[in-house]
Amino acid sequence: MDPIKAFKDADEIAAAACNYVLQAARESIAEHGVFNIVLTGGSTPKKLYELLATQTGVEWSKWHFFMGDERFVPVDDERSNQKMAQDSILSKVSLGPDQIQPVPVDQPAADQAASTYEQQILEYFGISLSDPLPAFDLILLGMGSDGHTASLFPGKLSLKETQRLVTASEPGVLPPPVERITFTLPLINAGRRVLFMAAGADKAQAFKHVCQDLTKIPQEAATPAGMVRPAAGKLLWYVDQAIVS
């Protein structure tokens, strides 16, 4: 099945993504009692979060929220992905504090925040680093105009990480120019479902590369986003007309 679905605009992507997330939540809760969702930063996801927050009949008590990448800035900083998620969904629905796992940006350095977050993820799943990788029920991702995803930027070391679940990442060429903490490719590729949301003509070139990348083996991909291939999970790209034209 083609993993790419094109919609009119970012609003339609958000509406379709909302249905997909709710369906994934129902399936996961029916299968194993909880729904682990990994959020991403970005403008299209924000629309999705706002929409999700208005839904009724959702078993919010079974949801557990993680962040797939974060800027190394205080939680109340406008550049924080967690702040965006907090403002758009997490503060709007009924959740206990143990259902939200933000990246611990209060650590002295980004690499310490990364290893502490990795430890929190391992503890959540009740496993250690030598065990098979944990599989999140749904990982949401965006893509930048340089083809980056999460905080995995082209040509940077974080992209080559094979041992860790979470790593620190240098700033890329796109703003904001701050250090990041990011899920690694192995952790993303262990996900049960990975949903990209990407919109805008400025990303058309990068998306062309991704389409070519998806026909190649991940090691030959030109873009970080094109290296995302869940090993046993489902990959979906929700994009708008502007990006495909």
Ligand code: 6PG
């Ligand atoms: C971040 C993001 C990043 C984002 C893309 C797309 O923290 O910067 O997680 O990977 O998803 O840059 O962002 P937009 O949807 O805003 O273009």
